[in-house]
Amino acid sequence: LPPLPSPPSPMALVAGSYERFIWGFSLKALAASSDEAQALAPLFSYPAHAGPIRCVAAAPRAGLAASGGADDSIRLYDLRAAADLGPLLDPSAAVSALAFHSIGPVPRNLLAASDDGLLHLYDADGFALLTSLRVFPRGREAADALAVHPSGRVALAVGRAGGLSMVNLLRGRRSFTCRLERPASAVAYAQDAAGGDRFVMAAEEKVTVHDSEDARIIHEMRCDKRVLALAPSKVFIHICCGSW
Structure with a gap:
């Protein structure tokens, strides 16, 4: 007999707010043949930080999430247990961007950028700095914004004043930097349909796709409004636009 189809896996949505609260929700993935609407089910809600939450990141297969706040701290969360695991207090300024790097279900590193210009690199096993x-x-x-290459060897960072920097994560040092025409608000690694290595940046209403080896622009898109977030998949780039 053929194996029974596995049930749709649950997904988690984590969101932070200026009111210092973080929320976690679960959403059961829809089966391909199902037309039934699904609602988000609340998992947890915490007044996590002493100030506005500036950024969140997740390692969904490991059931971990992190939030960075204006109170100069990072907090960790266990999504499966809906539990607050406590803070990391190493940053000495507001945390502006977070990113996990995972191999399979195991998170290897957590990257955290702060307003004093520092990038903090943590080992995800115990979250030692x-x-x-x-x-x-x-x-x-x-x-x-931060983006970690799938190999875990390098990361990209886009700066508030228009900087683009590549960081060698194996050696713990900056390996390349340049100035952009306009400050970018989002960056992400992606692959094209043929498996080519790319990275994507958003600056105001413009989205550019670059070759990872020499940073040349391969494609350019313009949106009607300012791009707020990017979510690349194997073939598509999902873009969230809005206005302030």
């Missing part, structure tokens, strides 16, 4: 480094030559330029 491995190193802190300056992301941009202009010492206190903060990174507003």
Whole structure:
């Protein structure tokens, strides 16, 4: 007999707010043949930080999430147990961007950028601080978005003043930096349909796709409104636009 189809796996949605609350929701993935509407089910709600939450990141297969706040701290969450695991207090300024790097279901590293221009690199096993480094030559330029290459060897950071920096995560140092025409608000790694290595950046209403080897622009798209977030998949790039 053929194996029974596995039930749709649950998904988690994590959101932070200026009112210092973080919310977790579960959503059961729809079967391909199902037309039934699904509602988000609340998992947890915490007044997590002493100030506005600036950023969140998740390692969904490991059931972990993190939030960074204006109170100079990072908090960790167990999504399966709906539990607050406590804070990381290493940053000395507001946390502006977070990113996990995972291999399979196991998170290897957590990256955290702060408003004093530092990038903090943590080992996800115990969340010990491995190193802190300056992301941009202009010492206190903060990174507003981070992207970790699937290999875990390098990461990209885009800065508030228009910087683009590549960080060698194996050696813990900055390996490349340049100035952009306009400050980018989002960056993400992606692959094209043929498996080519790309990264995507958003600056205001423009989205550009770059070759990862030489950063040349392969494709450019313009949206009607400012791009707020990017979510690449194997073939598509999902873009969230809005206005302030």
